[in-house]
Amino acid sequence: MDTIELLNQHRSQRTFSAKPINNELLSQLITTAQHAASSIFLQAYSFISITDPVLRQQIAAVTTMPFVQQNGHLLIVVADQHRNATLAQQQGLDPQLLSAADRFLASVEDATLATQNLVTAAESRGLGTVFLGSALNDAAKVIELLHLPKLTMPLFGLLIGYPDGENELKPRLPEAAVHFTNGYQEPTTYTAALTDYQQTLQQYYQARSHNARHADFDQVIRGALTSKHPRRELLTILHQQGFLNE
Amino acid sequence: MDTIELLNQHRSQRTFSAKPINNELLSQLITTAQHAASSIFLQAYSFISITDPVLRQQIAAVTTMPFVQQNGHLLIVVADQHRNATLAQQQGLDPQLLSAADRFLASVEDATLATQNLVTAAESRGLGTVFLGSALNDAAKVIELLHLPKLTMPLFGLLIGYPDGENELKPRLPEAAVHFTNGYQEPTTYTAALTDYQQTLQQYYQARSHNARHADFDQVIRGALTSKHPRRELLTILHQQGFLNE
Known part of the structure; x- marks a missing residue:
């Protein structure tokens, strides 16, 4: 399929068959993710594959999404200046600047560019994906579960797998x-x-096959402002992780 | 070309031929960008095309990069919760939650996912691109030049055009x-x-055809920590733009 056509067909996939992604394919997806651009080449992100079933259930509980307990490979995407700070210290440099807003933003962007590449690569191989912003419903818990050190921050989860069922394409803003x-x-x-x-x-x-309802973009915004998980603690957690501490 | 192969061939392109991108193609790239996933579907980003030559020179001056004055279409990518806040107010809702860290992060991620789609779509049509993090060397100036309101933040520039010359592929971390x-x-x-x-x-x-030099990843990190543009003011500017104000 033409690449633009592939990208234009993107939709979230929340239900997957039991067929696992083999390690070779996963590795190929990570490699492709890494080929995205990166701010001043610091490559300030990490991916964490969740394969331990107990850990998977603990993270699924944070998301409160039942489908996260089911099929699909789960990745947690992490903004990561810890690796660079460690390498800086090894050469006797003060890594302080890596904790500034500029480098935090860059690490979020690096992680996100890489993830979008991973999503595109996955879809080109017939896989489906869904982003799990809900992994931040209890960011402190995820940090603890994954032993995330200072100058790292979990951003979102990503489920990847062989699709079971298909959603309609969701119309974007003009x-x-x-x-x-x-x-x-x-x-x-x-x-x-x-x-x-x-x-x-x-x-x-109104017409979609799953969860049809009366809603429009006003409703989308209303939903955001009345969220059950407003995550007001995230700024404090970012500070605790060592970011934005100029 | 296979999509994974295309993504694995990505490299920054800084020099472009004089051939402009026609408006139809640009519009197609924006559409494809919009098909990326978006946190709770808020689509919290905007793209600003710079076509005014005076404005282009002013932004090029912020980047301090001579090639920004040359060929290629210039976009500024903006994290944008202002649109959603305005629509919230129109329906009588308090948009305060859109200024929290959670929604700021989501807007950066939305903008970045969309941009990576745009880059991939462009490359699939034989175009090249380069991210301009340097657009934040004077973020306050860019905000002023583009009349960016509260709850928006410029993230980076992107130059897109028909390649003139080719760079070698840069090896990524293992x-x-x-x-x-x-x-x-x-x-x-x-x-x-x-x-x-x-x-x-x-x-x-050492072997690359442009700007060959003695360097390794330690040098990349050293460069980041001794930057001429450490952008220490970005946190203050984020607050001024209304973000991270819980």
Whole structure:
């Protein structure tokens, strides 16, 4: 399949067959992830494969998502300046600058670029994936379970596996809402496009085969603001992990 | 070309021919970017195309990179919860939670996932790209130039264009350094793999056709810690933009 066509067909896959991903394929996916760009080449991320069934259940409990207990390979994606700080200290350098906001942002971006490559590579091999932001519902617990040292931060989980069932494609915001020229555009400048989108998204939510409901983009935002897991502790945890401590 | 092969061939492209990207192709790349996953579907990012030559020179000056003044289409990638906050207010909701660390991280991740899709789509059409972290050398200036409102933050620039010349592929860290099982691994557990990597990277730096020099991964880290642009003001700017203000 053409690469753009493949990317345009992306949807979250939450249910997987029991067929495991073999180690060779997993390794190939990690290699491809690593080929993404990286800020000043610090490659400031790590992937942690969860293969221990007890650990898997503990992380699934953090996510509160029943499907995380089921099939699929579970990765936890980590922003990681700890490796670079350790290597800095080994050559007698003060790693302090790696804890600044700039390097924290870069590590989040490095990790995320690599993960998107991994997702694309997986989908090109017929696998499906779902991001688990819910791995941060109890970030302190994940840090403890995975022995994550200072200057690391878990960002999200990723489940990868052979799809069982298929979801409909979810319509994205109109280009007018996310692509501007020479400066920022306020939503008031593209209200017509947004109104159309509300209708398109409403039709999607009503017609989809799983969890059909009455909703639109307003509802998506309302959901975010009334989340059961607002994760207000994350800034404190970032500080505890040594980040953003200028 | 096979998608994994394409991703594994990625390298930064800093010099472009004068051939412009037509608007239809650019629009196609943005659409594909938008198909990336997004945290709780908030799609919390925006792309800003820089087509005004004066603005382009002002941003090039921030980056201090002469090639930014030359060919290629320039995008600034923005973490954006402002759109969602505005839509929240329109339905009478308090958008405060969108300013928390959790939603800031999600917006950085949304923006970065979308950008990696854009890069992959571009490369599949024979285009090259380079990330410009240097757009944050003076983030306050970029915010002013692009009229970026509260709850937005520029993350990086991206240059896209038809390649003029080609770079060698840069060797990545060994998998042992970035992929662990069931818990974090300290660098002391994979020193042999790191030593090999230092040699591999040294050979790459010595043999490459542009800017060949004596360097290895220790040198990469040393460079990060002695940067001329440590960007220590970024945390303050993030607060000013309304983020991380729990």
